[in-house]
Amino acid sequence: MQNVIFDWSGTVVDDLPPVVEATNAVLTRYGLEMMDRERFRREFSLPFTAFYERLLPGVEIEELELIFRPAMAASVAPVTVIPGAVAFLEKCVEAGCRMFVLSSAPPEAVEAQAEALGLAGYFEKIYAGVRDKRLRLSGILEEQRLDPEQTVMIGDMRHDVHAAQSAGVRSIAVLTGYEFPEVIAEARPDITVTDLEQLAWLLERWR
């Protein structure tokens, strides 16, 4: 494992509070009922274009982003580092891994969070605002000259696992994020860990 591609939301940080808030700003604008954290986790999926097509069929995604992105940027709801994430990132530094972020969240949100939480320095490059990771990951491997055999993608959603599978890299699922364990299991990740702390522990033993 020489290269690690991290999903951001639910894998490195818990950004559900502002994401749920911004989603509710969209839903209420169109007269739909607001969601609490649990219901959002049950209903949300990636790519988010499909999620909104289900809720608001026929509405252009660009129109929804004009509501979502400012609401996300204006939110003061807390974003926190997921326990164990920093220790894992440090392990990767020690092991000489190259690290990247691949996220569907708005780039301005991911970059601001990475700076504010002191995480920006760990990553060679942050690829954010990616609508469909399945269509993007192979291009990143090429652009960064990453050998798929030596690369893993770590994420908290089926979509992350599907992106890894489509690019021919191994997938590691964490259970700290948006999707419930039985949901992410449907995608059949190569490895599932409770959190990055457990993954750091496993890597230590394998070595």
Ligand SMILES: [Mg+2]
């Ligand atoms: Mg995620």
